[in-house]
Amino acid sequence: MLQVLLPVLVSAASAAILSSRQTLSGSTVCEQIAGSINGTVYYPTTLSDNFVNDTEHYMSSSSETPTCVVEVASPEDVSSVLSIVGQTRTPFAIKSGGHASNPGFSSTTGVFISLVRINQVTLSADKSTVEVGLGNVWTDVYTALDGSDVNVVGGRVIGPGVGGFSLGGGYSWLTDQYGLTCDTVQAFNLVLPNGTITQVDSAQSDLFFALKGGLNRFGIVTSIIFKTVPQTNDVYGGIKLYGTDAVPDLITATNTFQDQNTDPKAQVILTLNGGSVPGAILLLFYDGPEEPAAFAPYNNVSAAPLISTVKSQSYASFSTGTDSDLEAGYRGAFHTMMTTSLTTAFLTAVYNETTFYGDLALLNGGNLISYDVEPFLNYGQYATDSAFPHANSPLPLNLYYSWTPETEDEYWRGVMQQSIDHLIEVAKAEGIFTEDAYAYPNYALSTYSGAQLYGPTNAARLREIQATYDPNGVMTLAGGFTF
Incomplete structure (x- = not known):
């Protein structure tokens, strides 16, 4: 945490010293926004907790x-902010959870829009849908x-926000189902x-397609209505931490799991x-209260885990045990490739x-070098018309480096x-890359x-969709991938 706070505090102190050199347009835009919304605007010179946390x-x-940081309180606030930054051509960013690793994708030196106050979780009366603020x-x-007997197909570890995760696609413990x-x-x-506030569903097929993988290029999503899925009271899962001596057996077990598992309720991640x-870290999840037969290959790992948190517990409890924040606070990046x-x-x-x-690593200021292997079944059978193509059920490999x-x-x-x-090339030689x-x-990485x-x-x-709905390129003032 200290590694995160120090750069912000130093930058804030510098901003206080050099405040007279701020551009008139930047300060004027923030003042204009402050007078137009019900939310709150924070400035770097105040050193407020909200500014730092947001x-x-x-x-x-x-x-x-x-x-400035703008904590919007409603879609109407977002509409006002977008109208102002669009008219003044002011760079801006939107943050949901802050897990984006690409610099400038959810940060800016301009107007920073925090969605932290739009945090409703509203279950419909019949429990078939839930509206979630980003x-x-x-x-x-x-x-x-928790305790409602329903769930959503969402993120797997502590930290990622609902916004970027969902708008980028979203791999879940429930994806195989x-x-x-x-x-x-x-x-x-x-x-x-x-600035128009609207709801986009399958009736607006172009925007609905674009928002499923196209991220923040078409406006600002304030909340999402998800279909709920049944959830048992207890699930089985947790983390097993191993030394390097267990890696060969874990590789064999994971390959066997990918080849032989037919139970869509069983999922693993090998890190x-x-x-x-x-x-190595083995994350195990089963959508049921007891250890499934699908995890049998991992019984052949000869080295005992150094730590194990695997047990039967509620889904909410399980979700808080897969902590991705242990290496937070460093500089770093994600990157990826897909295999079949x-x-x-x-x-x-x-x-x-x-x-x-x-x-x-030690020669170049490196800390953690991490690769997440994520086996899945034929989840592409559930694919909808989405910007991110996944009907062929590709398997993501996630790299995380910190320095x-x-x-x-x-x-x-x-x-x-380079990795x-x-x-x-290895995957091509193995016949598992297309x-x-x-x-x-x-x-x-942002280079893609x-x-x-x-x-x-x-x-x-x-x-084409971007040109239709954003002819003036307002969303290009925010960081993100290009098409």
Whole structure:
């Protein structure tokens, strides 16, 4: 946490000293916004907790010091802010949870829009849908729904906000049963770039398609109405932490799980780590109260786990136990590639990357070198018409690197791409890579765009939709992927 706060405090202090050098347009825009909304505007010179907390990100390299923070309180507030920044051509950003790793994607030196006050979780009377404000993180939602016998297809670890996660696609512990999070959306409550407040559902097929994977390019989504799914009182799962001696057996078990599992209620993530914390983390989830037969391959791991939290518990309790914040506060990035399946040779190559680059970490200010292996079944059978193509059920590999010096940003981002390029060649040799397995937007580096994320057909469709609904390019004033 200290690593996050220090840059913000230093920047805020600098802003106080240099406040006379702020552009007139920036301060005037913030004052205009303050007089137009029911929410609150905070400035860096005040050193308020709200300013610091709102601008904080999971990775310190994703944070910037804005001219002001705007805590919007309603869609009407968002409409006012969008109208003002659009008319004045002021750079802005929108933050839901702050897990975006790409600098400038949910941060800015202009107007920073925080959705933290739009945090409703409203279950319909018949429990078939739930409206979730994008100021929530997923654990908020699970806690609110605890004991209701229903759930949503949402995030898997502590930290990610409902907004970026859902608008990027959304892999869930329930994906094998119901698809990605975006496949369960019934409607988006959206403020268009021109300030119009509207609801987007399947009747507006173009925008509905674009918002399912297209992220923040079409306006600002304030809340989402999700289809609910049945949820048992208790689920089985937790974390097992292993040393490096267990990795060969874990690779074998995970490959067997991918090949043999037929139970859509059983899911795992195998995290292979190098650098400061070498070893492996196995996350297990079963949508039921007892250990399933599907997890039997992991009984053959000869090395005992150093720590295990696996037990029967409520979904809300389980969701708070998968803590992704242990390495928060450093500079860092995510990156990704997709495969059609897994093989032992590919998984071994992934582990070799953690050891190779882990050995280089201390020489270049590196901390954690981490690769998440995510097996899935045929979840593409639930795919809807979405910007992010996933009907062929691709398997995401998530890289997470963290480091300390800002001077090493370019080095480590280059290394991550180098690692991805190598693993793509391994996957091709193993017959588990196809050119139409596009990079998952929520994991991809900012160097990717258009066809790399969405494929040429969907990218072209997204450009047309963007031109139709944002002809003045208001949303291009906010950071994000291009089409």
